[in-house]
Amino acid sequence: MRWLGLSLLGPLLWALLFVAVYGAHGMACAGVTGPEGLGTGARLTMVGLWLAGLLAHGALLLALPHGAGLQRFLPRAGAWIGLGASAVTLFPVVLVTSC
Amino acid sequence: MTDAPVTSAPADAASDIPRNPPQRSLTLHRALARVWANDRGLWGQITAVSHTTLGLRFMATALVFFAIGGILSMLIRAQLATPQGAFLDTELYNQIFTMHGSIMMFLFAIPMLEGLGIWLLPKMLGTRDMAFPRLTALGYWCYLFGGLIMLSALLFGVAPRDGWFMYTPLSDATHSPGINADVWLLGVTFVEISAIAAAVEITVTILRQRAPGMKLTAMPLFGWYMLGTSVMMLVGFPPLIAGSVLLEIERAFDWPFFDPARGGDPLLWQHLFWLFGHPEVYIIFLPAAGVMSMMIPILSRTTILGYGAIVAAVLGLVFLSFGLWVHHMFTVGIPHMALAFFSAASVLVAVPTAVQVFAWIGTMWKGRPQLVLPMYHILGFFLTFVMGGLTGVMLAIVPFNWQAHDTAFVTAHLHYVLIGGFVFPMMAAATYWMPLITGKRRIDGLGEAAFWVILIGFHGTFFIMHLTGLLGMPRRIDVYPDNPEWIWLNLTSSIFGFVLTIGFAMFALDLILQATLGKRAARDPWEAPTLDWAMPVPAPNYNFASLPLPEQAACGAAQAALTLARGEGVLPGAPRGRREVLVSTVSGARPLHVAVLPGNTALPLALSASIGGFVLLMLAGLYALAGAALVPVAVLIWVWARGMAPSGDMAQVQAAPGLRLPVHFRAGVTLGQSGLVAFLVANGTLFASLLFGLAFLEVVTPGPAAPSASVEHLTMGWAMGFVVATAGLGVLAARASGSGAALAGLLVNLLALAGVLWIGAQLDDPTRHARDALRAVVAGYVGLHLLVAAGMAGFVLDQLRRGEITPDTPGAAPAWRLWQEFTAVTTLITALVILVQAGVV
Numbered sequence A: 001m002r003w004l005g006l007s008l009l010g011p012l013l014w015a016l017l018f019v020a021v022y023g024a025h026g027m028a029c030a031g032v033t034g035p036e037g038l039g040t041g042a043r044l045t046m047v048g049l050w051l052a053g054l055l056a057h058g059a060l061l062l063a064l065p066h067g068a069g070l071q072r073f074l075p076r077a078g079a080w081i082g083l084g085a086s087a088v089t090l091f092p093v094v095l096v097t098s099c
Numbered sequence B: 001m002t003d004a005p006v007t008s009a010p011a012d013a014a015s016d017i018p019r020n021p022p023q024r025s026l027t028l029h030r031a032l033a034r035v036w037a038n039d040r041g042l043w044g045q046i047t048a049v050s051h052t053t054l055g056l057r058f059m060a061t062a063l064v065f066f067a068i069g070g071i072l073s074m075l076i077r078a079q080l081a082t083p084q085g086a087f088l089d090t091e092l093y094n095q096i097f098t099m100h101g102s103i104m105m106f107l108f109a110i111p112m113l114e115g116l117g118i119w120l121l122p123k124m125l126g127t128r129d130m131a132f133p134r135l136t137a138l139g140y141w142c143y144l145f146g147g148l149i150m151l152s153a154l155l156f157g158v159a160p161r162d163g164w165f166m167y168t169p170l171s172d173a174t175h176s177p178g179i180n181a182d183v184w185l186l187g188v189t190f191v192e193i194s195a196i197a198a199a200v201e202i203t204v205t206i207l208r209q210r211a212p213g214m215k216l217t218a219m220p221l222f223g224w225y226m227l228g229t230s231v232m233m234l235v236g237f238p239p240l241i242a243g244s245v246l247l248e249i250e251r252a253f254d255w256p257f258f259d260p261a262r263g264g265d266p267l268l269w270q271h272l273f274w275l276f277g278h279p280e281v282y283i284i285f286l287p288a289a290g291v292m293s294m295m296i297p298i299l300s301r302t303t304i305l306g307y308g309a310i311v312a313a314v315l316g317l318v319f320l321s322f323g324l325w326v327h328h329m330f331t332v333g334i335p336h337m338a339l340a341f342f343s344a345a346s347v348l349v350a351v352p353t354a355v356q357v358f359a360w361i362g363t364m365w366k367g368r369p370q371l372v373l374p375m376y377h378i379l380g381f382f383l384t385f386v387m388g389g390l391t392g393v394m395l396a397i398v399p400f401n402w403q404a405h406d407t408a409f410v411t412a413h414l415h416y417v418l419i420g421g422f423v424f425p426m427m428a429a430a431t432y433w434m435p436l437i438t439g440k441r442r443i444d445g446l447g448e449a450a451f452w453v454i455l456i457g458f459h460g461t462f463f464i465m466h467l468t469g470l471l472g473m474p475r476r477i478d479v480y481p482d483n484p485e486w487i488w489l490n491l492t493s494s495i496f497g498f499v500l501t502i503g504f505a506m507f508a509l510d511l512i513l514q515a516t517l518g519k520r521a522a523r524d525p526w527e528a529p530t531l532d533w534a535m536p537v538p539a540p541n542y543n544f545a546s547l548p549l550p551e552q553a554a555c556g557a558a559q560a561a562l563t564l565a566r567g568e569g570v571l572p573g574a575p576r577g578r579r580e581v582l583v584s585t586v587s588g589a590r591p592l593h594v595a596v597l598p599g600n601t602a603l604p605l606a607l608s609a610s611i612g613g614f615v616l617l618m619l620a621g622l623y624a625l626a627g628a629a630l631v632p633v634a635v636l637i638w639v640w641a642r643g644m645a646p647s648g649d650m651a652q653v654q655a656a657p658g659l660r661l662p663v664h665f666r667a668g669v670t671l672g673q674s675g676l677v678a679f680l681v682a683n684g685t686l687f688a689s690l691l692f693g694l695a696f697l698e699v700v701t702p703g704p705a706a707p708s709a710s711v712e713h714l715t716m717g718w719a720m721g722f723v724v725a726t727a728g729l730g731v732l733a734a735r736a737s738g739s740g741a742a743l744a745g746l747l748v749n750l751l752a753l754a755g756v757l758w759i760g761a762q763l764d765d766p767t768r769h770a771r772d773a774l775r776a777v778v779a780g781y782v783g784l785h786l787l788v789a790a791g792m793a794g795f796v797l798d799q800l801r802r803g804e805i806t807p808d809t810p811g812a813a814p815a816w817r818l819w820q821e822f823t824a825v826t827t828l829i830t831a832l833v834i835l836v837q838a839g840v841v
């Protein structure tokens, strides 16, 4: 049963990161965090969140045991899916500068 | 009742369970058939709860709706065949395209996949029925009645007309007077009871009812796909239900959730709708991909390539599909960064889909594919779905999306993925499993011809619509200018549309001929290794005379069928004259206990009819009466729960030599408790959707700021504290045992409810501002949960009084505990939210 929970960790981490970055962006663009909208502070926060998330994904991958069998494969696959999803879907935080 | 200690199978080793001695197959069959049979005649149809009967009925009803939706699409194409078509007027055209989309999505595709899961899963997983047979029946009746309400609206000319996604403000009371939009909001919500019911029982059946020793990691891929689907349904449908309830309340009582003039936001509707709507596409696709993953290796005479990779792809799809919804809203003026997030996610989702497509192609490559009829449809799927996937990636690119949005290009894309990704696989599945359904063989020829007509008709209709769209023709218009570039394209689309319909009619005729005139089918005609064929054809209600052990499941369907019919598996026959299934551990499927399932009953019909009464009264605008109609609903739910009370023979059951198992009344975590957990996942998502709405209105909505709250801070703070504390006391009461605790639980819940009502009366007029309205809804949500918690405490009290709860038989107490804990948490969150918004903290 534990392996099933572990398999969900990577995608869950992505979902949390997505909500956090998207939420931070929504608040910045709505002017909640400051008058300058998507200013330097907000962008640094988002990039920081993203990088911290990627690190967490990496740590998860390192922590998961290697080995044969689906019960080992699925948690690692889940962790890779999460890492890939976070890297691809949130990379705009380094490129896009306007709301 | 002298119970020997439970001798369960050695830990995690269901394979060590010895076989039962062989018995006479016919004797076993007769005993099982008697216990599991539907009652006779019409009454038997009304009271049936068997998954075989209801699964087929779901699918047959969905086919009828498909035919109706198909006829509507022909009317659309007839109208669009010429530029200034006078075949339908604008009002009727709007109703027809809205009903076509709504029928195809809510009354055909989703019920079809539910029916497929309900019919097939127990057979494939080696059990005798779904976890909650009465829930299966309730789901069916809600689906049927909800569908009939929507259809009758079409007959009376009051059908919904605002598109299948009911965008506000088009669908609000000002722009859509009359009951048309209400029919959609109430009808679809009514139908979705069946989706939530199916999702709950599919999840529980897969996780807890697999044949002994069928590890999760080795179950048929269809099980994984349906598990993913049902989890998505549990999380995907609540935002739609939340949105529909809010819009209905806005229309009925003028609470302005979506009205920009009073702090609401039409975009909130779009978010809630697409939070459901996009995962919905995958909810439809995953079961279809599941049957493909079963059929392709069998029809290619090999094993599936990359079982693990496919499971991982399903996992990826389940999550990623919830991160794409905004790509349906690229043109509404959302920030650049959000465009970039959702565009990237939309492109990324092609990866897990491609993993599956390559795994299927690889499987065919390494095997020896047979060009039989199901394989024709599988090839049709590959061609069509891959094209739809590619146009999907095109649409995920924002600048392209801005050009193609709301044009016929999108109509073409959505039909390529829906018909390619769902209808073709379903046709493959139908031709593959028909012998098991009917016990008959196909008559060669017609099916193959139907396939070619459908393929040509489909691409002729919809490929062309890509071009019409790229040439700028908007969708959802009933007349269009005499633009020479559009005219012949539209006419061609319409002609091929009729070809497509003829193809579907031929397909249906083929099925009817097979069912009526076909010769007797052999057992296991595809030489499949899976358990669904390890039974007589047509499949009996009970599926297996005894439940398969790992070594039986491994020896191929034909061989397994013989030993199982002789009762050599687990839990042979029906010696106790009741419907029994085995409940096991989630991961290793080690047998834990025997669940006694309910028999035939008209209760599901009565319950769904009373919910239908509520819906009709709401439609008629008789809101006070509608409230009163909830009383019979509550009474019937009580009667339903009484049917789950511990009763009958409680002795341990000898499932196999040396394996004695308790009945579920005396077991640890029962199917019912697992089902409640699944339901609470859906319920929690509903709550989260409401909180999302509050946050959205607070942060994103540009409308007028909410006027400051007029409640008196200190009193409100105390009142909130009181409600939270009493709900917390309810948890303590639910965790304790005995009549005193149950009575205390009843009282504190009623006190908390009184507190919520008092707070509700102090809150600002909900028609004043959207924020006030949503806050009142969240408070109402908590009040409803406290009311149910009080009802559950009362129910436990009643069970204690009747002596049904003993140290051995916990009755409904664990369910109450779970509900009470959930209620306490949501109460606490609501209190914090309201206090923060009111500026108290």
Ligand code: HEM
Binding pocket: B069, B070, B073, B074, B076, B077, B097, B098, B100, B101, B102, B104, B105, B108, B109, B162, B163, B164, B165, B411, B414, B415, B418, B419, B422, B423, B461, B474, B475, B476, B477, B497, B500
């Ligand atoms: C039988 C063959 C079918 C034909 C000929 C057909 C035709 C059409 C046409 C012409 C439209 C566009 C209406 C407009 O632009 O105003 C449409 C819309 C739509 N169709 Fe189909 N369709 C078929 C099957 C299906 C199926 C199987 C599904 C789903 C499983 C489906 C789902 C939809 C949806 C969701 C819409 C959008 C409705 C809206 O805009 O509100 N269709 N269809």
